[in-house]
Amino acid sequence: MQTAVRSSLPETEFTSRANFAPHARVVREERQGERQAQTTGLPLSIRGLRKSFGDNEVLRGIDLHIPAGQFVAIVGRSGCGKSTLLRLIAGLDKIDAGSISFGQDVQxxxxxxxFQEPRLLPWARVLANVEVGLGRDRALGDAHARAEKALTEVGLADKRDQWPSVLSGGQKQRVALGRALVSRPRVLAFDEPLGALDALTRISMQRLLERVWRDQGFTAILVTHDVAEAVALADRVLVIDEGRIAHDVTVNAGRPRQRGSAELAGLEGSILSHLLSADDRT
Amino acid sequence: MSLIDSVSLPRSFRLPRVDGLIQWIVPLAIIAIWQVASVTGFVPTRVLPAPSDVLLAGWKLLLSGELVRNIWVSFWRASIGFLIGGSIGFAFGLANGLSQLSAKLTDTTLQMVRNVPHLALIPLVILWFGIDESAKLFLVALGVFFPIYLNTLHGIRTVDPQLIEMGRIYGMSDGELFRRVIFPGALPSIFVGIRFALGIMWLTLIVAETIAASSGLGYMAMQAREFMLIDVVVLSILIYALLGKLADSASRVLERLTLSWHPAYWKR
Structure with a gap:
């Protein structure tokens, strides 16, 4: 945090160590205020990305540019490397070759x-679970208020003092979404977050995802095996096959989207046929 | 049939006090039957004195102060031995659960020591410590060590790796990860270890006091045997049962307090 604050200030302002702290506080507050007012997504550039696990080459050269604030869905058969790509973007695994850049230094x-599983701490109340998402800002005085705001955004303000084990699957996933949102991220990566939910809960979660994405303007990357979900949510659908981007489909339908409209259904059909033709080859 | 009846009783009939007392029905019934059997001469008092005689013997010992002193001595030995052995077991469990190096270094040795029945060490312990306090503390600590060590280790190793990954992603430091994810995750298993250890604690202490001691409940029972005071012998055994129950209840209360998040500990 301190490095970020320091680099965002002109060097000349630091005439002595003594006045660093008050400056830093002011700047930090401004920075938070500014970020809460208009969170901007980060652009993402991937060049020649490769990743293997042992002898198994999962990603064989991915080149991709995602403009700031775009909603991208990644679909593919299981084992095609879509989750691996997401984990590399999120920095959870090490890159073998190539690069991923966000155009600037990121926190x-x-x-x-x-994730698909909510991964909530069962021994922490809902609000405390959301506070986990603040990362290093947890210790700040406004942690409670920010966590409550994020809980309100996902519609669970009244569950703040509950244990996670009393929540339904959809509610747990909404808490996980609140935890991911509370730090006002600029890139949000979803690894089949709705995969374990029933059909109706899925649709309401999809609406919630779309709403927070439109409100906050982060760059969204959604890995899913559900093509209908991909075309309903994304600006752009990437089909991954054998470790490469096989198709890059732009979804031009306006928002809010009419689920089951002929336009989306046609698009879904063509993407599915891409996937199935790849299936026939093997 | 009667079981089904009791289950389907309307809730208003089941007062909370009755729920708490229900567990004592069987022990009290056994004592009542025992009393009747003794009074009618069905069980000779040379074999088993009547509960009333045992109570009387207890009352006499209570008045002389002997009972309180011996219970206190045993209780003190049990607690100190438990604290020492439990802390060391917990520390090794933590170290070996968190550090591969530590586990490689010590786990094999500890597993070998574990397979020696610790009561088999009594002759050696008497040679080392005499029948001093330290002999009893050593044995209790050794007996308590393993269940706590094994369950702490198991608890830490089985913390959901997905939660640990989550903690790392959200920028938790090592200390924070331990405090907020690993330790709470290992706690249910640690409690299993504590309850096992409490049982072993009494067992060890009784054996040690029976063989080599000059005070304590086990000593009291052995002295009574020498003078053929069978009522005091039975009294000691009953006190062990009560103390064991007490220790178990204490650990249950602790579990309820610290594991209130866990659905298994919610009051049904």
Whole structure:
């Protein structure tokens, strides 16, 4: 945090160590205020990305540019490397070759991941679980207020004092979303976050995801095996096959999208046929 | 049939006090049957004195101060031995659960020591420590060490790796990760270890006091045997049962307090 604060100030302002602290506090508050007012997504450039696990080459050269604030869905058969790509973007695994850049230095709080499992701490109340998402800002005085705001955003303000074990699957996943959102990330990576939910809960979660993405403007990367979900949410759908981007499909439908409209269904059909034709080859 | 009846009783009939007392029905019934059997001469008092005689013997010992002193001595030995052995076991469990190096270095040795029945060390311990306090403390600590060590280790090793990854992603430091993820995750298993250890604690202490001691409940029972005071012998055994129950209840209360997040510990 301190390095970020320091670099965002002109060097000349630091005439002595003594006045560093008050300056830093002011700047930090401004920075938070500014970020809460208009969070901007980060662009993402991937060049020649490769990753192997042992002899198994999972990603065989991915080149990709994602503009700031875009909603990208990644689909593919299981084992195609889509989750691996997401984990590399999120910095969870080491890159073998190639590069991923966000165009500037990023803080860990700028990039957040949401998994298929909610991964809540069972021994922490809902609010405390959301506070975990603040990262190094947990110790600040406004942690409670920020966590409560994030809980309100996902519609669970009234569950703040509950244990996670009393929540339904969809509610747990909303808490996980709140935890991911609380630090106002600029890139949010979703690894099949709705995969374990029932059909109705899925649709309401999809709406929630779309709403927070539109409100906050982060760059969203969604890995899913559900093509209908991909075309319903994303600006752009990437089909990954054998460790490469096989198709890059732009979804031009306006928002809010009409689920099951002919336009989306047609798009879904063509993407599915891409996936299935790849299946026939093997 | 009667079981089904009791289950389907309307809730209003089951007062909370009755729920708490229900567990004492069986022990009290056994004592009642025992009393009747003794009074009618079905069980000769040379074999088993009547509960009333045992109570009387207890009352006499209570008045002389002997009972309180011996219980206190035993209780003190049990607690100190438990604290020493438990802390060391917990420390090794933590170290070996968190550090591969530490586990490689010590786990094999500890597993070998574990397979020696610690009561088999009594002759050696008497040679080392005499029948001093330290002999009893050593044995209790040794007996308590292993269940706590093994369960702490197991608890830490089985913390959900997905939660640990989550903690790392959200920027937790090592200390914070331990405090907020690993330790709470290992706690249910640690409690299993504590409850096992409490049982072993009494067992060890009784054996040690019976063989080599000059005070304590085990000593009291052995003295009574020498003078054929069978009521005092039975009294000692009953006190062991009560103390064991007490220790178990204490650990349950602690579990309820610290594991209130866990659905298994919610009051049904």
């Amino acid at each position: 860990p709080e700028d990039i957040r991941v949401m």
